[in-house]
Amino acid sequence: MLKDKRIGIIGTGNMGEALINGLVHSRSSIPENITCSDIRNDRLKSIKEVYGVVIAKNxxxxxKASEIVIYAIKPQIMASILKETADCLDKSKIIISIAAGVPLAAIESCLNKDLRLIRVMPNIAASVREGAAAIAPGKHALKDDLKLTQAIFDSVGESVIIEENLMDAITGLSGSGPAYIFLIVDALADAGVKMGLSREDALFLSSQTVLGAAKLLMETKEHPGKLKDKVTSPGGTAITGLHTLEKGGLRTTLINAVEAATNRSKELGEMMIKNFSGN
Ligand SMILES: NC(=O)c1ccc[n+]([C@@H]2O[C@H](COP(=O)([O-])OP(=O)(O)OC[C@H]3O[C@@H](n4cnc5c(N)ncnc54)[C@H](OP(=O)(O)O)[C@@H]3O)[C@@H](O)[C@H]2O)c1
Incomplete structure (x- = not known):
């Protein structure tokens, strides 16, 4: 059970703090069982004040203090932090990396020992506990390790278990996805302003519309096409707007965007494997 496990979080930035927040507030863990480190003492001090977790010296x-270790630092410093902590990593621990674009093969080549590795691709919505995370097991990870990892990421949203070869597609879709939605909301707000709304009202209405549409999809579990049919009346406004979106190629553009982001993730991953093995 996750509550009994000692969890370590290296890096208490956006993601590290989101995980601490989720674990503590969902009561999936208790502060005394969470140990953190960061290069920034000011951050650690405020994290301790807010969440009551344990702060490690390094x-x-x-x-050393943890049964599950989460590496929540930037991909660029992942290799050096893995090396720095390598001596205390062994098969008794679950090791989770959330570093975007860092394949398990890169971590394995850097550490060069059999470990219970798990790679996770979360997204920024974890900071409001509505994240979408994909979890991929390494070759020595156990079934229970996946369950515990899923419990951690379910405390900040929802998660799915996948094979690692799909991680680039996940990065292109849900990892990068919030950026696409921010652009769409911003564009809708511009449209509202063009049609005479105040910026504040336009932004609020477009954000709330995206939130409401997502909630409707999740709660009804209806196919989006079916919901789209429900809100388009003959000769009405929604079908007229949709026709314009289709003429502008919105669907194709989104497919192209996810494809391009997936390919970029693949390229970055290949570079990471080269860098890590040369480290
Ligand atoms: N944010 C997202 O939306 C998102 C989504 C998916 C995956 N990820 C992955 O999650 C990981 C963390 O991202 P993030 O956005 O949380 O990054 P972040 O906000 O920069 O957090 C990383 C933290 O680690 C600290 N740090 C730097 N060097 C360190 C060291 N030697 N030892 C310990 N801590 C150190 C950083 O301090 P400084 O600020 O002083 O460097 C910072 O406080 C990344 O690998 C990223 O790819 C993030």
Missing amino acids: NLDVV
């Missing part, structure tokens, strides 16, 4: 002490 990254190595986080690993």
